[in-house]
Amino acid sequence: MIAEPVTQPDSVVIAASRDDPDAFAAIFDRYSAMLYRYVVKRLGPEVAEDLVGETFLIAFQKRHRYDQDHADARPWLFGIITKLISRYRRREAARYRALERTPAEHAAVGPDEQVLADVTAQTARPELARALAGLSRGDRDVLLLIAWADLSYEETAGALGIPIGTVRSRLNRARRKLRDALGGTDPTKERNDG
Amino acid sequence: MDEMTMLRELGERLNQEPPSTLARQRNRLSAGPARARAVWRWRAAVAGGLAVILAVAFALVQTVRFGSREPAASAQAADVLIRAAATAAKEPAPRPGQFAFVHFKEGQDGETQEGTDWLSVDGRHVGLLRRNPPLGGPPGRTGWGQEWACEEGDHPATDLRHPPSCEPSRTYRSDLPTDAGRMLAYLYEQGEDGSKADAAWEQASDLTAEVLPPRSRAALFGAMARIPGATVVKDVADEAGRRGIGVAYVSGSTEHRERDILIFDRSTYAFLGEKDVLVKSYDGRPPGTVFAYSVLLRTAYVDRVGQLP
Numbered sequence: 001m002i003a004e005p006v007t008q009p010d011s012v013v014i015a016a017s018r019d020d021p022d023a024f025a026a027i028f029d030r031y032s033a034m035l036y037r038y039v040v041k042r043l044g045p046e047v048a049e050d051l052v053g054e055t056f057l058i059a060f061q062k063r064h065r066y067d068q069d070h071a072d073a074r075p076w077l078f079g080i081i082t083k084l085i086s087r088y089r090r091r092e093a094a095r096y097r098a099l100e101r102t103p104a105e106h107a108a109v110g111p112d113e114q115v116l117a118d119v120t121a122q123t124a125r126p127e128l129a130r131a132l133a134g135l136s137r138g139d140r141d142v143l144l145l146i147a148w149a150d151l152s153y154e155e156t157a158g159a160l161g162i163p164i165g166t167v168r169s170r171l172n173r174a175r176r177k178l179r180d181a182l183g184g185t186d187p188t189k190e191r192n193d194g
Numbered sequence: 195m196d197e198m199t200m201l202r203e204l205g206e207r208l209n210q211e212p213p214s215t216l217a218r219q220r221n222r223l224s225a226g227p228a229r230a231r232a233v234w235r236w237r238a239a240v241a242g243g244l245a246v247i248l249a250v251a252f253a254l255v256q257t258v259r260f261g262s263r264e265p266a267a268s269a270q271a272a273d274v275l276i277r278a279a280a281t282a283a284k285e286p287a288p289r290p291g292q293f294a295f296v297h298f299k300e301g302q303d304g305e306t307q308e309g310t311d312w313l314s315v316d317g318r319h320v321g322l323l324r325r326n327p328p329l330g331g332p333p334g335r336t337g338w339g340q341e342w343a344c345e346e347g348d349h350p351a352t353d354l355r356h357p358p359s360c361e362p363s364r365t366y367r368s369d370l371p372t373d374a375g376r377m378l379a380y381l382y383e384q385g386e387d388g389s390k391a392d393a394a395w396e397q398a399s400d401l402t403a404e405v406l407p408p409r410s411r412a413a414l415f416g417a418m419a420r421i422p423g424a425t426v427v428k429d430v431a432d433e434a435g436r437r438g439i440g441v442a443y444v445s446g447s448t449e450h451r452e453r454d455i456l457i458f459d460r461s462t463y464a465f466l467g468e469k470d471v472l473v474k475s476y477d478g479r480p481p482g483t484v485f486a487y488s489v490l491l492r493t494a495y496v497d498r499v500g501q502l503p
Contacts, residue, residue, distance in 0.1 A: 021223070028220050036212040041205050049212075053219030060223045099204075128200055147198055148205040178197040 010073035014066045024063060027073060028056050034074070035081055038149045043088050044095055051088075055081040075158035078149055082141050082159060092133075099129035131181030135174055142167050143174040267424035271441045274426060275419035277463040279374070283412035288495040290316040294366050294405045295496050295503050299434065300488035312499040313343070313405055315366045320344060320357040322499040354500040370401070372409035374416030381417055392445040395421050399443075399454050402468050403488035411465070418456075432457040432467035433487040439463075444473060452485060465490060 010027060017024035032052055040048040058080050059073075066076065085092065135143065138160075145156045153171075157164040267275065288294060293312040300307060309325040321343035323329060328339025342349035344360035351357075371377040381394040398418045406414065418424065418441075427440030440455045452470040459466060467489030472481050479485070494503030 024223055025220055028223065032216055032219065033212045036216055037209055040210045040212075041208040045210055045213075048210075049216055049219060052212075052216065053222050056219065057222050128197070128204060132201075132204075143201070144205075147201045175197055178201065182197055182200070 009071035011066065011068050011071045014063050014073065015068060017060075017063050021060070024056075024060050027059070027077075031074065031077055032056065034149075035077060038078070038144075039081060039085060041148050042085055042092055042095070042144060044091070047088060047091065051081060051084050054084055058084075070158070072155075074149075075151065075155040078145060078151060078155075079159035079161065082145070086137060086141075096129045096133035099126065127181045128178060131178045134181075135177060139170045139174040139177075142170040143178075146171060267419055267421060267441070268426065270426040271424040272419040274439055274441050274458060274463065275415045275424070278458050278465060279412040279415035279419070281463040282408055282415060282465065285408040285411070286495065287408050288315040288366075291319070292495045292497055293319070293321060293499055293501075295492070295494045295501070296405045296490065297492040298403065298488060298490050300403060300486075301433070302486040311343070311405075312496070312501075313366045314362050315368075315495070317362060317366065317368070320360060320362045320499075322351055322354070322357075354498075357499070367401075367404050367406050367410065370406060370410040370413070372407070372413050374413050374420070377410070377413035377417035378420050381421075391421050391423055395423070395443045395445070395454065399456070399468055402456060402465060403490070405493060415465075427455055430455055430457055432489045433469055433484060434467065434489045434491060436466050436489075438466050 010030070013023060013026050017027075035052045035055055036048055039051050043051070055077060059077060062080075066073070070076065132140065141160060142156055145151045145159055146153070151159060153164055153167045157167045160167070162170075292315045294315055295310070295312055297310045298308070307325055307327060309323065311324065312322040314321050322340060323343050324338060324340040326338040327336050329341055340351040342351050342358055342360070343363045344358060349358045349360065371380050378394070381397045382390055395418070398414060398421070401414055421443075424441050424443045427442045429437060430440035431437045436457070437460070438457045439460050440457050442453050442455045444453045453473050454468065454470050456468050457466045458464065467487065469487035470485045472479055472483045472485050475481055492503065496503055
């Protein structure tokens with residue numbers, strides 16, 4: 001919970017931090033947990049903490065050029081962290097592949113595997129993980145900013161610096177690939193064409 | 195249940211709450227090194243593009259030497275960089291179809307990775323990445339592993355005679371400017387953070403670890419000679435223990451706390467490696483700590499993946 005009686009827009013805080021660098025800490029306090037939860041889903045806890053720190057470090061250094069028309073800093077921050085995540089594409093793919101490989105009945109050998117086994121057993125079908133690993137980076141970024149970071153189309157466009165039409169087309173393509181993967185591999189399972 | 199709902203559920207399952215140690219990252223905002231470079235970085239991959247490297251233009255050296263305005267680095271530092279540019283320009287150029295072989299080591303904040311990579315010169319062949327620790331492995335794993343350099347998917351390389359059919363990734367950097375003036379413009383354009391010169395230097399420094407066509411590498415050092423602020427370090431060792439002459443750059447802005455040193459062979463001016471040294475203590479690490487580095491141990495051109503020069 002944010003315990004500020006009057007919450008200033010991010011843009012105002014960032015503007016103040018130009019002359020008073022310490023003020024930028026408020027942006028960290030507002031969004032570090034949110035960014036952590038996003039990056040931990042994509043890359044796991046081993047690198048999440050550092051990437052969140054790096055995101056804020058970059059944001060801090062770029063604060064002078066923050067566009068004051070944007071009251072909400074989330075698209076800006078998610079844009080920065082998306083670029084950082086792209087450097088870990090191997091790790092990300094390996095993470096999804098681990099989901100894919102872990103059968104539901106597989107005995108867990110460590111805490112990570114336990115989590116992954118639970119995932120596979122309870123909800124995610126391996127097909128979903130495989131499809132996620134197989135998406136192009138641009139499509140995956142759009143899909144996960146919307147599904148896992150809860151950004152709107154417009155915010156996603158702002159984060160990635162792409163037109164909103166491109167967000168739509170990438171999302172549509174990504175969703176289609178997921179649907180194909182979910183419906184195409186096991187005909188006994190219900191199809192999810194909705 | 196539609197795919198977005200399933201995906202959100204997967205996200206919930208993968209989620210973990212931030213640890214209390216996350217708050218430590220807040221301290222980096224006022225004290226941290228500017229270059230928090232990822233040690234396991236996927237070295238910049240450039241898709242496609244014919245890299246027909248023509249004969250090295252001797253004129254390049256002249257462009258660097260006479261075509262610029264007054265060199266902006268200290269005269270000594272500019273001299274080292276211009277000599278390095280001349281040396282780079284004389285390196286042999288590859289033929290299309292060949293592979294650039296690179297043996298490198300890089301690290302950040304205590305973690306290191308060694309690699310021998312084979313990169314397709316014309317971007318049309320699948321390269322090979324041999325790394326220790328292996329790519330994509332769980333943290334803490336050691337030993338060598340090798341993978342095909344594909345844009346998508348995971349392709350362990352078991353039989354080098356049969357590369358997978360995939361879109362090649364991490365190909366040779368044939369997309370970069372080949373003269374110092376345009377390289378300088380490119381570096382300033384790419385740089386984003388901090389002061390312009392700081393950002394341009396940082397871009398340039400990252401490129402030194404890449405495998406570049408001779409003309410681009412020459413252009414890179416020529417361009418760096420024009421970035422203000424560099425100084426000479428007379429005797430410095432790279433992280434492979436090779437001693438040489440250094441060109442150092444300390445970022446001017448208050449947030450920056452690192453000194454970036456490029457290291458060259460003292461007699462040939464061949465590029466050996468680069469390291470970032472903490473200028474002020476950071477997170478318990480004293481000044482002088484090598485925070486990040488890369489060394490180029492060997493580069494050459496060969497005809498087949500897996501072939502050693």
